[in-house]
Amino acid sequence: MFLKRITLQHERIPTFRDYPFSIPSIRHLDQVDIKSPVTFFVGENGTGKSTLLEAVAEQCGFNTAGGGRNNYYDVHASESALGKYIRLSWLPKVTNGFFLRSESFYQFASHVDDVGAQGAYGGRSLHEQSHGEAFLSLFLNRFTGRAIYLLDEPEAALSPQRQLSFLKVLHDLVSSGDSQFIIATHSPILLGYPDATILSFDEETIQEVTYEETEHYQLTRYFLENRKRFLRELLYS
Incomplete structure (x- = not known):
């Protein structure tokens, strides 16, 4: 592990009324120990998990549109509104890594083509692969040791089977002892990774929860075990 703590620098914030400090989990943030x-960062849409992850990416020096420290391209509105207000504590500090921003992955793939770097991603353009194949190609070819990886909803392009494949990639990197992952996700499959820390953004303060306490697990389990009743109540009540 490299990143140990994320701290909000309250003294630098001019007002807590405006975004992103209007988000309860960010407004009440003091520090998060990793x-x-x-x-994993979990929570409903709009609870601040992607906002905080993007801020960490900016402080790491990664392109907040998606990529590492050497990926230079622009995407509209990709700047972090929170980045300059947080401080990261490292032991030791690493500069290698990657920020996966699912919503701008298309632009990242175009950037790879523009600079002629397809060889670093399995020798094929990411655009010539399915969305899920391109994600796995990124994980398999770009992710190496001694680095921190920040992933915003990597399941967006992955089928359940591909999510399991990603868990194997993640496990192999973590088992080597020199890779760290922070992942914002809605996937109950990814959240099942053993011995991970799960931080919930659903309350006013960020709280550590167990896998079984997440709404992702509870809702998915209830749906699978009570599908007909669930749909009847949802659609016809």
Whole structure:
């Protein structure tokens, strides 16, 4: 593990009325201790998990549109509104890594083609692969040791089977002892990764929860075990 703590610098914030400090989990943020090589951010849409992850990416020096420290391209509105207000504590600090921003992955793939770097991603343009194949190609070819990886909803392009494949990639990197992951996700499959820390953004303060306490697990389990009743109540009540 490299990144140990994320701290909000309250003294630098001019007002807590405006975005992103209007988000309860960000407004009440003091510090977040990172305890595991794999940390998940979970919560409903708009609860601040992607906002905080993007801020970490900016402080790491990664392109907040998606990429590493050497990927230079622009995407509209990709700047972090929170980045300059947080401080990261490292032991030791690493400069290698990658920020995966699912919503701008198309632009990242175009950037790879523009600079002629297809060889670093399995020798094929990411655009010539399905969305899920391109994600896995990124994971398999770009992700190496001694680095921190920040992933915003990597399941967006992955089927359940591909999500399991990603878990194997993640496990192999973590088992080597020199990779750290922080992942914002809605996937109950990814959240099942053993010994990960799960931080929930659903309350006013960020709280550590167990896998079984997540709404993702509870809702998915209830749906699978009570599908007909669930749909009847949802659609016809």
